[in-house]
Amino acid sequence: MTIIDATPTIDSPALRRAQQEGARALSELGDRHAVTLESLLAILRSDRLDDRAARNLAIEAAASALVQLRVASDQHLDAVLEPVVGAFARLQSDLRPLERFGDLDLQFVEPPTTGRALPSEVAHAARAIVRNSVLAIVDDGTARRVRIQWDCDGLNLLIGIRDDGRGELSVRDDALRPAAESVVALNGDLAVSSTEGWGSAIDIRLPLDPPAAPEPLGDVSELSTREREVLRLIVGGSRNREIASTLGISDNTVKFHVSNLLRKTGCRTRGELASLAR
Numbered sequence: 237m238t239i240i241d242a243t244p245t246i247d248s249p250a251l252r253r254a255q256q257e258g259a260r261a262l263s264e265l266g267d268r269h270a271v272t273l274e275s276l277l278a279i280l281r282s283d284r285l286d287d288r289a290a291r292n293l294a295i296e297a298a299a300s301a302l303v304q305l306r307v308a309s310d311q312h313l314d315a316v317l318e319p320v321v322g323a324f325a326r327l328q329s330d331l332r333p334l335e336r337f338g339d340l341d342l343q344f345v346e347p348p349t350t351g352r353a354l355p356s357e358v359a360h361a362a363r364a365i366v367r368n369s370v371l372a373i374v375d376d377g378t379a380r381r382v383r384i385q386w387d388c389d390g391l392n393l394l395i396g397i398r399d400d401g402r403g404e405l406s407v408r409d410d411a412l413r414p415a416a417e418s419v420v421a422l423n424g425d426l427a428v429s430s431t432e433g434w435g436s437a438i439d440i441r442l443p444l445d446p447p448a449a450p451e452p453l454g455d456v457s458e459l460s461t462r463e464r465e466v467l468r469l470i471v472g473g474s475r476n477r478e479i480a481s482t483l484g485i486s487d488n489t490v491k492f493h494v495s496n497l498l499r500k501t502g503c504r505t506r507g508e509l510a511s512l513a514r
Contacts, residue, residue: 422442
């Protein structure tokens with residue numbers, strides 16, 4: 237009896253995708269915790285509330301945040317595409333406590349209802365990027381008004397964030413690093429422009445379509461179409477029997493193509509071949 241090990245191999249694309257998804261989920265969870273804590277602090281510091289009212293509102297905010305955190309993962313995983321208006325509404329819901337219980341005036345400019353639906357990865361990242369950016373502005377302590385705008389040009393999600401603070405924010409600020417790293421991970425652009433005494437503007441572009449994956453060993457012109465198909469599956473961590481089943485060929489034919497790939501690339505092992513192709 238032959239046992240096929242379906243566990244992702246070390247450094248396989250499946251494992252990397254799982255690691256990236258786990259890191260994204262942890263990052264978003266941290267962002268939500270940060271917004272909740274800022275909201276609780278705003279409630280407890282408010283001069284408009286007595287102790288009892290502040291305590292009740294804090295309990296209400298904490299309970300609501302806990303429920304949202306418990307259902308967030310399921311909601312996110314279920315959505316492959318998310319309407320841009322719905323994604324923006326979730327962002328508004330995330331940030332409203334900062335306005336309700338703090339001194340921050342949040343102004344939201346909604347995207348057009350006809351805007352293209354966002355891939356879930358982009359929608360999640362966009363909300364996290366805006367939350368991080370707003371928290372960076374809140375940390376500065378001088379801004380009293382923040383304007384948040386989303387738009388779509390068909391190919392990109394365009395995000396504009398403007399405040400009325402000291403105008404000293406820059407793209408190199410540590411507080412903006414999580415947002416900048418998320419933008420880079422999605423092959424987007426982030427720019428910051430500041431005018432002393434007038435505030436700062438953060439402009440972000442997030443592509444809605446992932447870049448085309450490069451062809452493995454595209455510079456090796458003598459590889460046949462079938463050899464490239466086999467190579468892509470090797471890079472993906474597939475074993476010979478899995479490759480044979482996927483391509484509808486025999487195990488011996490797969491071995492023949494693998495031998496040709498090793499000879500043409502000068503590699504000695506499948507692992508070396510996969511590493512070279514990556």
